Amino acid sequence: MQQKDIEKTVSEIMPAECGITKVESEGLNIVIYVRNIDAFYKNDQLIKQLAGAVRKKVSVRVDQSKLMDIEKARKEIDAIVPKEAVVASINFSSIFSEVFIEALKPGLVIGKGGVILKEIITRTGWSPVVLRSPTITSSTIRGIRKGFIADAEDRKKFLLGVGKKICQPPPGSDWVRAVMLGAFREVGRSCMLVQTPHSRILIDVGINPVVGEATKAYPFLNFMGFALDELDAVIISHGHMDHMGFLPYLYAYGYDGPVYCTPPTRELMALLQTDYVDLAKKSLGVDPPYGKKDIQKELRRIIPVEYGEVVDITPEIKMTLYNAGHIIGSAMVHLHIGEGLHNLVYSGDMKFGYTKLFEPANTYFPRIETLFLESTYGAKNDVTSNRREMEDRLVNIIKETVAKGGKVLIPVFAVGRSQEIMLVLEDYARRDPNFNIPVYIDGMVMETSAIHTAYPEYLRESIERRILSNNSPFESPMLKVAKGTDKEAIVNGEPSVIIAPSGMMNGGPSVEYLNLMAEDEKNTLIFVGYQSPLSLGHKIQRGMREIPTIGDDGRTKIMNIRMRVETVEGFSGHSDRHQLMAFLNNLKPTPERVFTMHGDWNKADELARAAGSLLKREARAPLNLEAIRLK
Secondary structure (H helix, E strand, O other): OOHHHHHHHHHHHOOHHHOEEEEEEEOOEEEEEEOOHHHHOOOOOHHHHHHHHHOOEEEEEEOHHHOOOHHHHHHHHHHHOOHHHOEEEEEEEHHHOEEEEEEOOHHHHHOHHHHHHHHHHHHHOOEEEEEEOOOOOOHHHHHHHHHHHHOHHHHHHHHHHHHHHHOOOOOOOOOOEEEEEEOOOOOOOOEEEEEOOOOEEEEEEOOOOOOOOHHHHOOOHHHOOOOHHHOOEEEOOOOOHHHHOOHHHHHHOOOOOOEEEOHHHHHHHHHHHHHHHHHHHHHHOOOOOOOHHHHHHHHHOEEEOOOOOOEEEEOOEEEEEEEOOOOOOOEEEEEEEOOOOEEEEEOOOOOOOOOOOOOOOOOEOOOOOEEEEEOOOOOOOOOOOOHHHHHHHHHHHHHHHHHOOOOEEEEOOOOOHHHHHHHHHHHHHHHOOOOOOOEEEOOOHHHHHHHHHHOHHHOOHHHHHHHHOOOOHHHOOOEEEOOOOOHHHHHOOOOOEEEEOOOOOOOOHHHHHHHHHOOOOOOEEEEOOOOOOOOHHHHHHOOOOEEEEEOOOOOEEEEEOOOEEEEOOOOOOOOOHHHHHHHHHHOEOOOOEEEEEOOOHHHHHHHHHHHHHHHOOEEEOOOOOOEEEOO
16 A cells, blocks of 8 residues: 555544644554544544554554653653563653653553553653563663664664555566575575565575685675665574574665564574674684674664564565574564465474474464475484483483583573573473582573563463563573683582583684583583584584694694583474474475475485475475576
8 A cells, every 4th residue: 555545544544633743654564643642542443443444553653742741751651650560761762752661571561451551652642662671681682772762763764764665556576586595405694585576585694604715604695686775675584693694794785674573583683793793703714794883784774573463575575474483583484475476485494393492383374385494404314312301311411420520511502502401401400409500601691591581472381471470490590600701610610511602613602611621531512403514513523532723822732522522412493304294294285386495415305305295296405596486
């Protein structure tokens, strides 16, 4: 629907006494500014009527000229919101007529049926935006939320520009194609272009974080055939570097459009991309392809979208994100292109199996003609062991190591596997009081755990309930935060477990601990996640016991791995072969074709052949740089 049609529809539905001052297409939403908000609230069905008529999310705000003075409004809000809500901050954005209220118990700020929100807007004029405080302090979340206020003017201008582009007559496209720009028959640098005659969308823009060579580390963006500023939108499936690590590069070299992802993914991107800029030179010996100012620009261009929310991202493409079960905020992307022209699903990384953190990946979609499916563990023999048995094995190895007076090092990805392992150990400690071994958390693990506590609605219901009832498993007494200078003290201290990134041991705290622990045979190294063939973790996992390292004097020396080395499977955030086949079997409706991605050469091919046999449909494993016409 075009802007003029939206304005006409709104004026026909809204009572004249509301006093409409303007109607704006603000990003994905329609915002109506009024002088008399009380008149609007006389009819509680009005908002539904408006949303149904314009087929978009609608917000009604008070015109700036009618807003209460900020300090007076702050006092009013303090008086209205129950003290039990534990309000952490109240910040105002005049240009949006919004007040951001951050509280530990946001439900009490909202009130039953939204009664508190209604009282705030009718008494002060300010539209409340309620944010959940993380139960663990998070500098990442604090920085992003400060940006809501500091960057409001720039963001308002940007959102109006996005809204104007989207609210155009839908063009009559007659073809759809996908171009494979990364992570096809390989793992790392995920990137795919979806294109019609009138729309250009990138899904994921990742890097391969274990290599420094540009031709192998970055997606093939130079093969798109057009300039970056001609892109309409970017969609990020989740907050791992191999799916979003190259995104700031786009902003460094000409792109200035929107990025769509879930709110937790936004926070994870800010954290991990900043860490990559800090560590790229040290860990990989390369200059990062972008700087922190590019990350900041990216953050100002993110438009967060919740699971199940249907949104227009171009005049002809609707997008919906669904739970992928991989990490917090991970999403499967459904695109509805044209008026029934084509429907595709991009799985991203997904888990269709049990984890302590998340519900299994979604399997129902309105329509699917084409499915792009990950194949990380797609080979016939990629079958993980029984989860309960693997949890017991992990705990037993820890007990055996501690009994000898040793320490256990578990290298993990800061997001996903670290929290899963923390929950496994915390759960065991609650069931067995004798399991009182200190667990040290290093690197970004506690910061990413804090992000989990700010978005408990993205977690398994049992974990969500614990966080909401002030019994967060991420704040168990057994978990101790390791300070940057504590590593030697921890290694030389009492028996303990150390959980530290990076998961593939390409740098970061896990490698620093390895240097301190490797030559003591009482210690144990336990791998619990995927190890890229190019990573240090993979080499050690496969039996390498003499590791060349650079000493403080700049000379090469040999680190001897005398510690016990174990691999405990079953904790992956990826589906194994059985789970992938079960996902396909449960998928509704059945797609017309399946293309595999995000898997090593043979794994992608094996899964494609199995999928074709199961579904009796076309299935294959495309290569990077292939372009496939979907319609």
